[in-house]
Amino acid sequence: MKRNTAGRVLLYAGLIIAAAALLLPFYWMVSSSLKANNDVFTIPLKWVPDTFMWRNYGDIFAKSGMTTWLTNTLTLSVTVTLLQVLTGSFAAYGFSKVRFRGRNVLFLAYIATIAVPWQSYMIPQFILMSKLHLSNTLFSIIALQAFGAFGVFLMKQFYETIPEELSEAARLDGLSEYGIYWRIILPLSKPAIASLSLLTFVSTWNDYLGPLIYLRKPDLWTVQLGLRTFISQYNAEYALIMAGSVLSVLPIAIVFLFGQRYFVEGITSTGLKG
Amino acid sequence: MATTPLKRRNALVGWSFILPNFAGFAALTLAPVIVLFYVAFTSWNVFGKARWTGTANFIRMWHDASFWTALTNTLYYTSLHIPLTLSASLGLALLLNRSLRGVAFFRTAAFFPYITSMVALTYVWNMLFSPDYGPINSFLRFIGIANPPGWTTSADWSMPAVIFVGTWREMGYYMLLFLAGLQTIPAQLYEAARVDGANPWQRFLFVTLPGLRHTTFFVVVIMTIGSFKVFDLILLMTEGGPGQSTLVLSQYIYQKGFVENQFGYASAVSIVLFAICCLVTIFQYFVNRRWND
Amino acid sequence: MKRTFAAALGVATAITLVLAGCSSEEDLPEAKPFPTGPVTISLAGWSLSTTPEFKTLADGFKALHPNVTVELKEYDAANYDTQMTADLAAGTAPDVYVLKNLKNFTTYQDGGQLADVSDVASKLGNTVGGLSGYQVNGKSYAVPYRQDSWVLYYDKDLFDQAKVAYPDGSWTWDDYAKKAKELTTGLKAAGSTAVGTYQHSWQSTVQGFALAQTAGASLESGNFSYVKPYYNRVTDLQASGAQPNFGTVTTNKLTYQAQFGKQSAAMLPMGTWYIATLIKQRSTGDANKFNWGIAPAPQFDSSTTGTSKTPVTFGDPTGLGINPAISDGGKVTVAKEFLAYAAGEAAAKALAGIGITPANTSDAVAATFFALDGVPGDALSKFAWSKHDTKPENPVSKHTAGLQNVLNTLHSAVLSNSKGIDDAITAAQTQAKNEVLNQ
Known part of the structure; x- marks a missing residue:
């Protein structure tokens, strides 16, 4: 019993130190967001502001279109996440549970495109999107992000761990493939859906290059694009930039805090008899 | 070979599942990627017509010392970044996959580096690494190291520094995927192993690892591709310097394309990067298959 | 076969759709x-x-x-x-x-x-x-x-504190280096932590001047030996502590606006765009309020110094x-x-x-500029702003972008002391010859 308590204490001490190390840059962001602009980069590093400039947060809402940016980003992130999870998990079912010719080649094509750096086909893609009159609309980002190969791959790998006997039994019960997907497989893949949703949400939220190329009208800007434009506009106003960065991180932190509860040991073990 | 009705029906059902995603994917990603393969064999400056030059871009690459430097650096980054991140993220996932008071907080903390703005994060790490005034070197001097490394400002230490920050940033991301994978391992298997008298290490080796193989394959593939394509992190931390000590392929592609406006050549380099990723992925696929049997 | 045909058709359509429509x-x-x-x-x-x-x-x-x-x-x-x-x-x-x-x-x-x-x-x-x-x-x-165009900003208050005479338009780069060291010593003696000068991390702060001022220097020639004296001066200034070193500037993301505006350095070679910024930052409190002026950029040698000659600079x-x-x-x-x-x-x-x-x-334009509130009104500032021979930083050529990349590699290698100047020049010349100029 005693060894156990000591172990617990050690574990917590270790975890707390590790957490502090992980959160350090974020702490610096918060502290810098409360400094005067020309005090952000100094030698040596300053961890606590000389005077707390709370008005930086007021200023950023006054000077920038933060409210519009947050609305746009939220719209995009939610739509993209929904589409990615829906179409991705749907397609993954086709790739892992239905056998047909050309399946593996097609799947390879999916994964292979992940390996091509976006910078190199960005211009052809932009020309194409402009021809389709999609550039300078929020649809361009949705179209760009929602049909990626990442989600298909992730979901397929997860489905592979679900024993084939489950689907077989359902087939014998007369369920169609769509029924199996909807009634059996989907409910079993909560952890995978949770992680795909979180990762898609974060990557859409933090995407910068996509919005930079496609969204030129200021009322379409996302948080990341708006912030960086803000940086180049107000060259040396680093404290404001940090305040903006803190604001852009908080929503995802909250989403994560709620989303992580789907990773609880044993949540799915009842349904699987492997 | 004659197609049986069952096979045709299967193909139809299969396609109906894939189509919603595939339609968007083919039109918006696959088509431009195919164009890229064409452009790689041309001289193209974005504006005018692409002029067919055959294999000229690839021959040029063969004699291009900077390309080889970028390739070597990319391999350097990849070969250290993958094992480090893989073990760190798996370790974190195992550590945080339990009922522990405050586990939500610790998971969030581990994921935080990934969501913190890359710009802010590289600012902080650069300051921590600052050779003369940074806390890291102050500490090293304090424990008696008279000449601590110059980190991001030294040709020898810039790559290790960048790899470290890369691992630190991404381990929470892959931890999340491992956490999802751990949920698929039935608790009964652990029970059975315990009854058989397996110690924790044996349980890890014979229950956890095999149970995670689908997740591990996914993580390794995505991580490999991600490491080969590393771009933002290096651009923001060192801009490829000092000298060419951290110049990687993605940055080289960007430089040739957007800075020097040689999109044909940049596309050719992309194709090489793509081919390397494919080879490694196929290799991993076969290793994974073998492991499954 | 049908499948292959369909695939080929798809590929062809994609290529034409993207490339054919490009404006030529x-x-x-x-x-x-x-x-x-x-x-x-x-x-x-x-x-x-x-x-x-x-x-x-x-x-x-x-x-x-x-x-x-x-x-x-x-x-x-x-x-x-x-x-x-x-x-x-x-x-x-x-x-x-x-x-x-x-x-x-x-x-x-x-x-x-x-x-x-x-x-x-x-x-x-x-x-x-x-x-x-x-x-x-x-x-x-x-x-x-x-x-x-690039000029030299200087902080009159810090010059006074260090008991060093203001620039008078007669400086060569050697004079500038000497003054930077004198300023550093003088400021230290006066109990200040400020240093003589601040040079930003950009390659142009060294190479722009070297290219504009050295007789016969040209990017396109692929011969970069002209940068050597300029780099030797900077590495010497860094080593003597008269300016923050390159590693500190890049890792601590020092900004020239803060270094000069907050009086951490007495001099700053910078472009004329900073005049408007400095005036604005003084009014918002982001910069201290001190007396300052601009002087012509230091010259290669005395043949172009003095207010009767036309100083050579770049921009x-x-x-x-x-x-x-x-x-x-x-x-x-x-x-x-x-x-x-x-x-x-x-x-x-x-x-x-x-x-x-x-x-x-024209004179009328200069009059409008110097009538602005906050612009220094002394004669040397007016001279520095209106009279100069400004050479382009990037002479027009299809090789310029590539050559600047090569030289940027040299810049970070030399200033971080990863490479000696001679080795770095040899490496840059080889790289330029084999990878840029042959294209």
């Missing part, structure tokens, strides 16, 4: 007389809310031609060229666009994205600087409206060019008229009135 070199629509009815031309700009120059030009032109509206299209300041490249490629770029620096001018000109505006350029007076930068084979493809002009995809002849005439206006004296005065250094620096 086209001739401008035939010029028509200046329209009398309402007409709108579009103009590219960046950071519109903090960069008033575009609106100043648009409003000034509207005042002259009430039937013309100049519509501003906003771009991102840091990624202007990436966005413009995409827009030009897709045919969605505005009628008139800005050439932010000379490095990318070749890209646009060579790619057929700039209309010939020789007729506009030939009518501009000789007070317009930087015109020649936009000429290719005797034709002009853009006209400059602003021309910043790229900012220009305007016309998109050949412009839709009709009437707009071509309007666009050309707009270019002529922007490079002319009336626009120059308007620009000088908002703290910008225009390409046209």
